Amino acid sequence: MPLYEYRCPDCGHRFEVLQRLGEGAEDVTCPSCGRPAPEKQFSTFSSSSTGDGGGFSAGAGCGGGGGFT
Ligand SMILES: [Zn+2]
Numbered sequence: 001m002p003l004y005e006y007r008c009p010d011c012g013h014r015f016e017v018l019q020r021l022g023e024g025a026e027d028v029t030c031p032s033c034g035r036p037a038p039e040k041q042f043s044t045f046s047s048s049s050t051g052d053g054g055g056f057s058a059g060a061g062c063g064g065g066g067g068f069t
Contacts, residue, residue, distance in 0.1 A: 005041040008032060014041070 002021065006028055007014045013032035025037045 004028075006030075006038040007041050008035055008038040010035045 001018050003016050004019050005014065005016050006025065008030035011030065011033045013030055015031055017028050019027070025040050028038060029036045030038050
């Protein structure tokens with residue numbers, strides 16, 4: 001079960017949610033303020049990201065949820 005990271009655009013709270021594949025952000029609410037459908041972050045597995053730079057490193061064939069064929 002993949003771990004997704006979300007960030008609430010209202011209060012800025014960041015949190016991680018374990019979701020099954022296919023579940024969307026609409027199933028998630030911010031645990032801090034209760035806002036539904038927060039923004040999904042794609043910087044998984046790396047907690048050393050300072051700032052919101054383009055830290056999207058899509059490693060080809062890097063396992064994960066590549067079940068879309
Ligand atoms: Zn919030």
